[in-house]
Amino acid sequence: MRQAEALRSTAAGLTMGITLVLGGPALAQETLRISLDTNPSHVRNKGIELFVEALKERVGDRLTIEVYPSAQLYRDRDVARALRQGSVEMAVPGTWVLDGMEPSFAITSLPAFYGVNEEATLALMDGKLGQEINARAEDGMRVKVLGPWMNLGFSHFYSGRPLQTHDDLRGMKVRISGGTANAARVEGLGGIPNVIPWPDVPLALSSAVVDAVSSTHESLVSAKLWDSGIRYAFEDRQWFGQYVPMVSSAFWDDLPEDLQQAMTDAWNETIGPAREMAATAQDEARQTLLDHGVEMTTASDEALAEQRKKLLAMQDDVVSEMGIDSDLVAMATEELNRHGITN
Structure with missing residues (x-):
């Protein structure tokens, strides 16, 4: 009896030992x-x-x-x-x-x-x-x-309607990815923001739910939005x-x-x-858009600075609405000024 108990005890110990050894690497x-x-x-x-x-x-x-x-x-x-x-x-x-x-x-x-x-x-x-x-x-x-x-x-604007200046954005229904600041920017430029999931953008363009899209060259190419009517691109470096x-x-x-x-x-x-x-992907996508007949207009630095100045009038309201720490905004403004960006 004692020998059997000893054997059982030894076997249990060996089993536990094997479990621990095998379990170590798995865990x-x-x-x-x-x-x-x-x-x-x-x-x-x-x-x-x-x-x-x-x-x-x-x-x-x-x-x-x-x-x-x-x-x-x-x-x-x-x-x-x-x-x-x-x-x-x-x-x-x-x-x-x-x-x-x-x-x-x-x-x-x-x-x-x-x-x-x-x-x-x-x-x-x-x-x-x-x-x-x-x-x-x-x-x-x-x-x-x-x-x-x-x-x-960079995000830019794309449309099936002529889009060569900031004035052309007025009254356009513009698809955005979301975000209070993105919506405020479109409104400040005269457009009407509309949040639409990216997979639904082709249908939204084809059915005139929106007139324009705020996105990137690479994203436009990935969805082949020229097939949905995109004919114009306005490069304005909205945000990176x-x-x-x-x-x-x-x-x-x-x-x-x-x-x-x-x-x-x-x-x-x-x-x-x-x-x-x-x-590289953005550069190649830009060329692909041109190859598919999309007319590309690049806003001048002067035009961008002018619009930035106008948009800044709403920044405090956006910062307050979103709950962004004003100290961080001040830090960003100071750093931008050091890089020659006047605000």
């Missing part, structure tokens, strides 16, 4: 799901491919990395809450869908940035201003911002779109320090090439 391996709502051919998805490749080189099989494009997990408008709740590990949403949770993400869409060039915008968002916005997002949204933001590019690399704190805080470092290193290594890819 150590984490799954990193990345949610994107754009399709695999989009420049954001291509940039994430670079990041994933660099990360895999660093972590081997310690992380299972899964990319879900085309809103298979979440639309960008919903992903910030999913990150906060820990329902997904990573996403790279545009700033325009984040200002409801952290108003400061709307700063680059304020009138002060209208017509501002890419170099000045990036200098601010990669510097002290962007770091302050990241810190606020991390505290309030329960996320970790991996590093510099990924670029999309960027995507923010966010990791859920629920996932990040449980990662070993070396895996955290691997993620930030992989992001910092690939953000430069990803931005170059985005710039």
